[in-house]
Amino acid sequence: MVSTTPGLTISKIPVYASVHVNMFKNLFGVEFDFTPKSLSLLDTLIGAGWPDRNEKYVDYLTLLFGSYLGETIRKEHGGHWTFNDESGFFIRGIGSCGFKAYPFSKIRKRILNGKDESLATYYISLKGLIEADKKILNNSARKIS
Numbered sequence: 001m002v003s004t005t006p007g008l009t010i011s012k013i014p015v016y017a018s019v020h021v022n023m024f025k026n027l028f029g030v031e032f033d034f035t036p037k038s039l040s041l042l043d044t045l046i047g048a049g050w051p052d053r054n055e056k057y058v059d060y061l062t063l064l065f066g067s068y069l070g071e072t073i074r075k076e077h078g079g080h081w082t083f084n085d086e087s088g089f090f091i092r093g094i095g096s097c098g099f100k101a102y103p104f105s106k107i108r109k110r111i112l113n114g115k116d117e118s119l120a121t122y123y124i125s126l127k128g129l130i131e132a133d134k135k136i137l138n139n140s141a142r143k144i145s
Contacts, residue, residue, distance in 0.1 A: 010081040013089065016067035023064070034072045036127070040120040042068065046110055053112050061111055066104035069119060073101050077130055095130035 021032045079094035091101045110117040
């Protein structure tokens, strides 16, 4: 599990995300650019590359893909990596309300449970929460002023 990976520190997560980008560019000629659109591509590649849901490489793949998913979320919506013993590594402070996201857990579920755990759907849901929160805050600010 990623939360117990020896030597993993918060400062290394962006490095692992970059390794993911370089690996897929070199192996498959695919450009990942830390955009929400790229998460659909990652979904497709996980489905094609690991259709049998083999647990042999789950920890390694979770580390690389989870780092990428998390950094994509952070680049689009802010937040910062944190760690606790219960949840492992996760992102907190996303959006104005400070939502949390668990990219490593999501990737692990995607690999082991298949396409029902879509990364694109996960991101769309998170983005919807952030946008709804912005609307509530904007409406509240208008009422106060």
